[in-house]
Amino acid sequence: MRSHRGKADLDAIARFLKTCEAVDLPNEYPSVSDILMQFDAPSVDQQRDIRLWENAEGQLIALAGLMIPTVGETVDGFLWFRVHPKQRVDSLYRNIIAWAESRMQEVCQERHLAVKLLAGAGAEQAKRMTLLENCGFRIERYFLTMVRSLSEPIPEPQLPDGFTLRPIQGEPDAQAWVELFNDTFIDHWNYHPDTVEAFNHKLKNPEFRPDLSVVAIAPDGTWAGFCDCYIPKDGNQSWINPVGTRRGYRQQGVARSMLQAVMQQLKVEGMETAMLYVDAENRF
Incomplete structure (x- = not known):
């Protein structure tokens, strides 16, 4: 050793x-x-x-x-x-x-x-x-890998009134994204705070696609949710992980809309399937 x-x-x-x-x-x-x-x-x-x-x-x-x-x-x-x-x-x-x-x-x-x-x-x-x-x-704890064919119809996102989606814009978004992640997962099992350094390191991953990943923004400008995606260099399978919605914005269709928007973009990129890694006990 x-x-x-x-x-x-x-x-x-x-x-x-x-x-x-x-x-x-x-x-x-x-x-x-x-x-x-x-x-x-x-x-x-x-x-x-x-x-x-x-x-x-x-x-x-x-x-x-x-x-x-x-x-x-x-x-x-x-x-x-x-x-x-x-x-x-x-x-x-x-x-x-x-x-x-x-x-x-x-x-x-x-x-x-x-x-x-x-x-x-x-x-x-x-x-x-x-x-x-x-x-x-x-x-x-149990975690599940969920798989969705992108050849099937993907519904159009239906965001709550006044909400918008936009892609991640690299390092300028680091602080806001980290604060959003931490506020989203603070009540999740095995939570550990993310850091700006870790976010910037993620940007160096050639499989991470900030241009296809999205954040959801509420009418007052608050970042309400995020959805990251990755495209491995080989094959036609893509990963969506993590996806989360800030407390106070859950149960409004924000996460569903982000997933639909990201899957539409992955399909345009030629991906055939999208995979999502989820906590089996996630109640949100």
């Missing part, structure tokens, strides 16, 4: 992720693009939050990282990992989890805050789920 060596590792990591992607679940979170973006994310400690495992020949067999929020009253570190298809043995998985536990203990000691280690498993990943449970994890 060793730490990340920066640009010198990127080619090997890209090849490794492509090998894993060929056999793993489609659309597994985080995506390959998300993982690669983490290597220069402002919240990531490159030397401490990413680990690589190699075999005796120096070939990469496992990669793991922690997404650790920089602000908040508690620290919930999300562990992601990929293991080479020919190296998927319990001992390696346990080694990855042990590293993550040790790293989160360091965070606890440094910040003097309560910490928690989170990890995800798809419904089809029974082995991973069993392994996580055997290591002390328990199911805390």
Whole structure:
């Protein structure tokens, strides 16, 4: 096990992720693009939050990282990992989890805050789920991936009177978007405040499409909702994530209108399907 060596590792990591992607679940979170973006994310400690495992020949067999929020009253570190298809043995998985536990203990000691280690498993990943449970994890939340064909008719958006939609305009929108996100998700499970730095880093993601993403603006100029979208470089599937409506503007059709507007634009871009990642317990 060793730490990340920066640009010198990127080619090997890209090849490794492509090998894993060929056999793993489609659309597994985080995506390959998300993982690669983490290597220069402002919240990531490159030397401490990413680990690589190699075999005796120096070939990469496992990669793991922690997404650790920089602000908040508690620290919930999300562990992601990929293991080479020919190296998927319990001992390696346990080694990855042990590293993550040790790293989160360091965070606890440094910040003097309560910490928690989170990890995800798809419904089809029974082995991973069993392994996580055997290591002390328990199911805390379910999330769904919803899919919508864009070949079917998409209704015209019906915004409330006086509301408008416009695309995200890059860094000038950073502060307002972050305030909107935080006010929208402050009552959501596992909420951690977003930051301007994180928003500006998102703009560097080649799959993120601010020109197709939208914000909804109320008649008085208040930002009422947002809907981000991503178009992966390969294929004809697009992602819509996140989408949210500020408290006080919910149950008025704002989110539905944003989704319809974004899906219309994705269809024009040649996408055949749109996927949405949602909390199964979202009541809004």
